[in-house]
Amino acid sequence: MPKKYETPLLDELEKGPFPSFVTEIKKAAAKNDMAADELGQLEKSYRDKRGYWKHGGIVGVRGYGSGVIGRYSSLPEEFPNVANFHTVRINSIAGFFYTSKFLKEACDIWDKYGSGLTNFHGSTGDLVLLGTNTENLEPVFAEFSSRGWDLGGSGSALRTPSCCVGPARCEWSNIDTLDITYSITQEWQDEMHRPAFPYKFKFKTAGCAVDCIASIARADCSIIGTWKGNIAIDQSEVANYAKKGMNIQEEIVNMCPSKCMSYDGKELKINDADCVRCMHCIAKMTKALKPTGEKGATILIGSKAPFVIGATLSWVIVPFMKMEPPYDEFKDLIRKMWEFWDEHGKNRERIGELIIRKGMREFLEYIGVEPQPQQVKEPRRDPFFFWTEADLQK
Amino acid sequence: MPKKYETPLLDELEKGPFPSFVTEIKKAAAKNDMAADELGQLEKSYRDKRGYWKHGGIVGVRGYGSGVIGRYSSLPEEFPNVANFHTVRINSIAGFFYTSKFLKEACDIWDKYGSGLTNFHGSTGDLVLLGTNTENLEPVFAEFSSRGWDLGGSGSALRTPSCCVGPARCEWSNIDTLDITYSITQEWQDEMHRPAFPYKFKFKTAGCAVDCIASIARADCSIIGTWKGNIAIDQSEVANYAKKGMNIQEEIVNMCPSKCMSYDGKELKINDADCVRCMHCIAKMTKALKPTGEKGATILIGSKAPFVIGATLSWVIVPFMKMEPPYDEFKDLIRKMWEFWDEHGKNRERIGELIIRKGMREFLEYIGVEPQPQQVKEPRRDPFFFWTEADLQK
């Protein structure tokens, strides 16, 4: 019988309409020693207004350098069942689809070997098994991997790629986000499981510029579906939207960032040459508007949270690339990027930080991509720039 | 009789409709040895595609550390009459107004002691006497100063302040740009003539946000006239503009940056609370629109050309300040800024560069100005910020 802690502060967080994480921990704590001590330590954190977790040391499963995040309590005597309490990252399914069969199996394994606590999902998109002891790591891995599941990435490695729901259940997707994610995950198992990069590397794939997976803010490599072609207009559906109360002038035409639309009360017109494919009109009038022509992706590089040089958003490297299996052009490009990073990156330097440090030219020349105005918001302002000997001979 | 040079290349620049500087030099060269050698050396520059001037050494008039820019030919044997050929900066009149009487006197002096060549005006706004020998500097100064004219600034000093035409001949001016310029020039003669700053310091005063004097791009301190109050609308003049063919919706309403205007074909309306006082509508419909209420200036700091950290535009320090003689509040503020610069500035560091290096807080606290959202385009993005002990006790 797990230890029962008094949790007057956390109990306050079982009130209110939103589902309570405290209730979840309590459910697990009722039958699991680790979860019970997690609850007890958390109550203490709420009382003392500080966390009681220490950094992880090197901990993991045999042959892998990642997939497990070591975590130790700084109060091991008070909460012995979480003295070591590591996270296991299970590589989730592209699009976050599951079956009840798998979920139940996973619960059985986790009740047996872990805390019974999970995250669906961690920030990067892993199925997170939240807390178990060092000795349970190998059994957990054996149970999952024997059923066809593998660990995700952690540390200075490729992190678990993720994507939006894409063509599985979205009419806007220009690329097969799930297949791309699956393909690159399979391609680079070694890069994911044996950290050999200067620092972490994340892929996120979005089917369109709506970017439901936040790829442009949260991935070293952001793959965003787009198209080269006109937007086909079904004028009768336009009329339907108007009939149902949409103010097309205000809500659509006036909000178009490139002002490429007009509407005379009857006909909606688009000057496709001026369209920047922001998705606003398509998202609001899906039944009436449909991209046509060639489909592919824009490849952007470099987003990350503030450390060390401040937050960055990914920026355009390749404005348009076809994305068709087996994605060789894309994968070759990525390999070249990694080579560049491997050659020049410092320890704990993200690839975006490296490019900012070395300059776009060195990066683009290394990976073999031409300079293009789509890569910049605007050209440089100060007349301070470099010439190579080759440039001078031109 | 001055030496006559063959100038086949420069002769090409006497062709075409725009008045030719070559013709000007030739006019002077016909009767002036210095101008003749200037012409000869310039032809050589055109032939060789390079300049032949050297840096100035310390040269000037007695008791002044500025006002004269030393200039030496690097080909003194070939062009002995410009072996030394210094620029004299005469502090111009606010608004660049002149009388024929003064101009003729100035020409007489300059023909006697100088090259007969001038610039109306140099980049900072001085009346530039372009080239004379070292021994003529004192006579030139005596002749001008005895007639009530003084030298401008140069080097690490206050540079000659300048302004737009302002209330002298412009209906848009919110402040007396000429009087401000005259007042600060007189106030700080010592700062102008005896360089004691870390580097140069420029004032430019514009009567409104049209900024015809380019103050926001070219002055360490940019004074830009503005107002606090509504824009009065004369609807009959609005109707006149419409009648004369102005498309008010397109040209005025749609181009308003804060979208604070509307026009129904009869009446023009302005939501003054949303106006950012950009001057577009007023400049296009002067007869119909007039600012009302309190007049004053926005004080901005920091613009400069690219060296060393890249070009900067001035940014807002004081959103609104009354500007009435004797301008004590303004002058006190400037003195505090200079103290800050004196205390912390490095050699050849402009005040804007210093503020960027030290941070706005240190600067604002030193000069006693509160933080205000008008000072920034947007608040910081990264959650990296400082707290003082005093902040923590609040």
Added chain:
Amino acid sequence: MALPQRRTDIGPPHYKDFLPPVIQKNYGDWKYHEVLSPGVMVHVANSGDKIWSVRVASPRLLSTDTIRDLADIAEKYCGGYIRWTTRNNVEFLVSDEKNLEPLQNELKQKKYMMGGIGSRISNIVHTQGWIHCHSAASDASGLVKVLMDEFADYFTTKETPNKVRMAVACCVNMCGAVHCSDIAVVAVHRKVPTIDHDKVKNMCEVPSTIAACPTGAISPDPAKKSVKINADKCMYCGNCFTVCPPIEIHDPEYDGVAIVVGGKVGNLRSNPKFSKLAVPFIKNNPPRWPEVTSTVRKILDAYVADAKKHERVGEWIERIGWEKFFKVTGLPFTFQHIDDFVIARETFRTAATFKW
């Protein structure tokens, strides 16, 4: 009991094996979707096939008990098919329309909170906080809980002018898109860390500790075989602590949270934007951080009252101007709001245009 045979580097299972048949059939061939209610939408394929998604809130941290319950429900109404959204909500994938109402009835009866679809507040993405993170300056799940309680009606029923994406990060490392959220809470420290020099000697790599500092405040202290911190340059980010644990940054008295606003990740209308600082500090006040919820409420109310339809928070603020934002929310503008980090100069107002 013997363990099964482990396998390595097999990667995740193929996604096709987890898709409902109607999705497999119509994969990449959808025509449109419609939001039927705050918690229900239908996707219609070019073939005419439909799939309904019923969304319920989740605290992200789930016990196995709850997961089993979700699995049971999915089996009962969805052929066992279920998915999670990128914002940690649960979606039941209904292929047979007649299961739609019974499913919703059971969800209601079990007190699952349906909603979050369309122009409203969806779930708050967040980090581990005191539950499981070494660098947390506040809890994350607790903040999410109190905020989602506060704004529950914007999840279940009420609309906002456009989606409002919220995030909570328990430190400035910001796992989660705090830096590009409409409204986000990020925990911050406010005191220079203290250094246990004896431990630094054994546990830390001096060069990487120095390199971890965004402001160059850390330098070697050769005498102590440790490092020293220039207090004037330190802005308490805690990155040194992450690479060198004996540099202690936690301070229960002075830790708390900042609120940032106006970020977005989508390209719709305006380009992706960073969130900007709205409130530099609110003290940690667990368990329910009432000052945080009331401050976020102030911002949200101003947005709801003033924004145009389809305007995200950042688009609204850019339209009215930051000076107006501080005016209408009544939030004070402080020295902390003025950037002094690497791109500070780009944030200075290089124009004479602003509102009074």
Added chain:
Amino acid sequence: MALPQRRTDIGPPHYKDFLPPVIQKNYGDWKYHEVLSPGVMVHVANSGDKIWSVRVASPRLLSTDTIRDLADIAEKYCGGYIRWTTRNNVEFLVSDEKNLEPLQNELKQKKYMMGGIGSRISNIVHTQGWIHCHSAASDASGLVKVLMDEFADYFTTKETPNKVRMAVACCVNMCGAVHCSDIAVVAVHRKVPTIDHDKVKNMCEVPSTIAACPTGAISPDPAKKSVKINADKCMYCGNCFTVCPPIEIHDPEYDGVAIVVGGKVGNLRSNPKFSKLAVPFIKNNPPRWPEVTSTVRKILDAYVADAKKHERVGEWIERIGWEKFFKVTGLPFTFQHIDDFVIARETFRTAATFKW
């Protein structure tokens, strides 16, 4: 002949003594102005008084002969009152309407070029160039002359969508608002400077030479009591030459000009903007730099053809997008266009939105 008694620190004369009586009377009390022709405008005071301004072009560099002629004309028609504009044009200030036509006739007869008022190309602000500057990488007056010849009709008659402000700078020190002009020419070097170490020893201050380098490419060379330059970091700005003349940067073969576009200083409509690089290099080709004029022509023609009324060059480009600018002008986009200086990251396209 004895010199008159010198006086010091008296400052300039008072401006009031140089204003025409009608200006003195109506100072600060003007109602409106109208452009009557490209070279003539009238300002009308609330009192009903009027003053006419007749503008003529000037090369800025004026001989005393020309100044005397201008003074004579001013005496004849303007009571001696004359002024210069901030762009170095001359304005005759006419108080009596009946002098307006005779003045214009005399100006025409003497081949003064009237114009420059309103939405057209006004005079080009510029620097000293080879005429009088030590750091010039090209001439300035010559470039101004050939450009103004090329676009003379836009000064005297034709209109542009809005004012087109041009500038020429003979080095990147950019005395003159090149960095905020619609179209500007700035002279640049392209080779790492050579150092005369013996002279450096005697003529230069090493620390200020090092501090002058924007990229930190200069370091001490103690053996030679001089400095050395890291060629990989040097971008040939020439600032080291300015503080230390024995660092020779001039190179007739490789020097030339760059063209920048899209800047503005006014706040009208859009905020003040920096100019951006359009063409990284054109070789010096005196006396008439035909490649420069034809390139500027390309840019101007595209602007005139495509911009909306009242749009400045920068506003036009921002509306159509930089990718479109390079497309419609046919100018190549090169590595030099991508910023790699201090705020480079802020110029990268952090969005999936652009045109093909």
